Amino acid sequence: MQVFKYIVLLLAFVLPVFLKADTELHFRDGSPEWHNFLHRKIDSMPSLKNADSLHQVLINHGFPNCDITSGIIEGSTIIDIEFGTEFYIGSLIIEGDLEDTIVCNKQFIESEYEILIDSILQSFKDQGFYFVNLLAQSYQADNNRVNILLYLQTGPIVEVSSAESAGIKKTEPKLLRCYLEIQDGDSLNSERIAESWERLKSIDFVSSTDPPEIIPEPGYNKARVRFSLSEMKTINIEGAGAYIPGDNGDLVGYLNFGAHNYFGGGRILSLLIDKREKNRSARQLLYSQPLFLLGYGRAEFMLSTRDYRNQFYEFSLNGTYNFEIGRNLKARFNLGWKDLEPGADIFQAYDVYIAGFGIDMGKMDKKFNHDPQFLFGWEIGYYSRHYKADGDDSVSTRSDIYDTRNKIIAQTTLNLFAFTLLHLKINFLDVSSSEKPLPISERFLFGGLSGLRGYRNDQFSARRLLIFELEPRLYFSPDNYFYPFADAAYYEYYNLNESGNFGKFDDFIFGYGFGFNLNSESHSLKISLSWGEDTPFDQPRLNVGLSNNF
Template sequence: MRGVGMLLDSFNVSMRLKTVLLVTTALLCVVANESAFGQAREVSEIKFVGLKHIPPENLTHVLSVKVGDVLIEEDLRERLTNDMDKLWQLGFFARRPEFFYEVDERGRWVVTIRLVEHAVVKEIIIEGNTAIATEEILSVMSTKVDQILNKAVLARDIERIRELYRDKGFLGDVESLDFEETTGKLKLKLIEARITAINFAGLKKTKEKILRMVLLTKVGDLFNQKRLAEDWRRLSNLGLFKSIEIETRPDESGNGIAVTYKIEEQRTGMASAGIGASSRGEFVGYIMLQENNLGGLAQKLRLGAEFFERKTWEIYYERPYVNSRGLMLSTHIYNTRFYREPRTAWLISPQQWVLQDTLFTEEREGIRLTLRQPRSKEDRRTWYTLGLRNEDVSFAQRRYVGGTLQEVGPTQSQGRVMAVQFGYERDTRDIQFDPSRGQNSIFNIEIATKVLGGDHSFARTYIEWRFYRPIGKGTLKVTRELQIPRSLIAVRLMCGTAIGDLPIFENYFAGGPENLRGYSIDRFVGKHMIVLNTELRYRLNPNVQLVLFGDSGDAWGGKYAVDFEALLRGVEKRRTSMEPKYGYGVGVRFATPLGLIRFDYAINDEGKSKFHVSIG
């Protein structure tokens, strides 16, 4: 038994020795392994696993770990972790990149990066777009068919789509996107903001229904900032409001836009009466009633009369928006008197030339009907006009004798004029009453014929072009919606010509504040006319402007266009060709409810000067 015990003790000692040896060996292996990974080692290889379409060299430049770097494990792991962030941000991969590393047989680092690429885009589907065509949306996207999907690029594409909508005045966004990795189908679903309510605040006289006819934007339409700006311009051009502000906000549902027009109305009615002496030495009384917003429907009515030595009257009525398209109707019934002041005139009786202090008293009694139709509901900048004129005309020739205006010969009837007018107008001005930019082009042709019952047959053509452009960067704030330039250039070109049996009162006249400043009103007369006006305008404030101007032009042709200088020499000679006349000067403009009141001081090319006052 004693021998057995000794054997057992010997066995236990042996087992303990083996256990110690095993533990010691394990510890030595761990220490050895830690020594292997803890020491600085060279990176011998970087392998990419899972690439199908992306060349490895396109990725290595992103990594901070390079082949040949000598790194300890801690630095290697930290750099690779950061590099995985960089690779993920490239946008090419469906899952976040992963890495692992090991030591090769020569004691160097071998790095393996596992990647899962997005599929190649085989089809791009755009849904929900109504404002902008799919082709135009695709054209701004960098993501293309037959390219590997890149979510970073796609994110930039979404911002480009938003910007495309903003540039066109819309509000649009990508509501959702889906990419099927198995089929390569990329689907973008867009959402576009729509107008869900249009409200008006501040109206007292004007009816909402006429304003809703004026507006281009309707409830249910896509929200469009440019269309709202056009609506602001349309409302402003009614001439009924002091200020208009547009407020936009999300509606209660959060899915649409509610628009509110905050309007301050201005006085639209005017009544005046008076008694006085005219510049012609006449004792005149007058009365005028005018309303520019009759019934709150933007209708215009003007009643006017003069009495005592000058007896005239007129009734003018204008109704806009006769139909939803924007047809405008105007009627003018009148018995009026005009004064014409050509420098030379052929006396009615006796037939001789007078050289100064001569004028015509021109009386017209009749009616004019005019229809103006815009090209469409959307395009109310292009207008077509049809007009009818039926009037009797007579005139007496007068001159100053001893400071008194006296008739020279009897009043002469010139018969009836029956004419039809066709017109075209293209108006891109921002504000019609005091524009800062844009153009206005007018073409009219009027045909008078005996076939319609008149006493004369002739045709007159008239062309007018206006141009406005800001200069400099200075602006004035008028309202929250409107800022106007301080300085601008304004140009107007007028051309007219006539053929046929043209009575004197249907000739063109040049001279005076409306065309050729520096000369007397109607100084030049003829069957043809060209006048060019150029102005440099500077606004001191929204209601006051300073002006430098230059005018050039002439009226010539026909039996009434006489060469005044030749006549002074006793030679009767017709002015058969244009001889441009010039005027230049300074002026000031005041904006009023009646329109612009203009004061101009001009000097002509004969060295004489004139002071002009006009309205409009």
């Protein structure tokens, strides 16, 4: 303890002397810009307050002949600096398999030199000379210019003997080759190899962390490109439940079973069971697999039902082909058919034939990202509604109806400050039809988590609908956040007016609440409380969602 006391007393006397000591820079030459540069360097990095560190700084910035000395005068450290001549790279003189002279006029520093050499090598690699070599032979000083003599060995043009995927068991190699930008017999090209690797990393059924391996064959005129991959086989179980308050409170929710690449080949099979209200339920069976008709694409086939008891029963088949047009630009075609059986709001059964087209631009995820994100989607659908004969009639008493539907979604995520993002979303839906009012099965049903939180699922129906969502997200880790939210909807619909005719009405409603989104590598938990416009504060809607990957 006595030793510790003496050490503390010694520090108490000595430390202030060091803290008080100043470091002064004396310049014998150099421009004011370089003087300010060194002052800023020392202010930002106090560890540079010595001759050796500053000497290395100046060498790294084009002053190889600089002279720096230091000494202590009256308790202050004096660093005397002579910059000397600032050297530049004058020319790169290339000899060997190709003779050329490149005038540079760049600072004579290592980083600039490496950029120049890499650009020369890359130009040859892009032509197929993948194993090109460029060595510095000598340096020639000419005043403040340094000319560098280089020796170039291009080697042969390298051909890809095979582009192979290692680590794959269930997925066929020929499927993965469809994603590659480089194929067997192509010239070995680093840019196309990098693009192929990025493409493989974007696939949702494989993962790749190690960069591609280039394996040269004897003679160095051929090489194998090996991509190390691992298949992502998951069984996904996702569900959510909500409690509807009131005198006769009820539980609603959904359960989704999914097999993602469990059978290999990027195939997806899922079953959705959705209880939306006490007398409203839906079922959906989905199958999806990669398909390369117009480039990178995926085909989806869906069988679904909607059972709305006294309103209607719907059975539908739908096929969609999604494909990429460019980076962050996708398109899709859609064909479908559905059969509607009548309920209290429909007087005749009918069939609907559907054809549609849509595009999506941008990219968005829920992870914390300082960069703004944007996603825009537009979809148009043409619907032909054919009414069936009623009862014993052999011919329908109603003519065919043709509808046109438009759907626009625009959303963005902006960084507000620190770890807070602002998520904004606008959803516009519209149907043009000669039939007024539309059967309830042909209207846009909204309310609940899928649109306008704070209300029952599918509580409202509309012919034209505009939904706004405002959601600040306060992140406490890259994947987890707390969010308050406010939703609003403007919608139009047809209903009986005072004269007994159908007239057009509109309304504006809003909801609000807050929630948590918690995620790990294989699990996610979503909890939210929401209120509608007239919901008592002590009767919020509680939504709990859970997802697990096995």
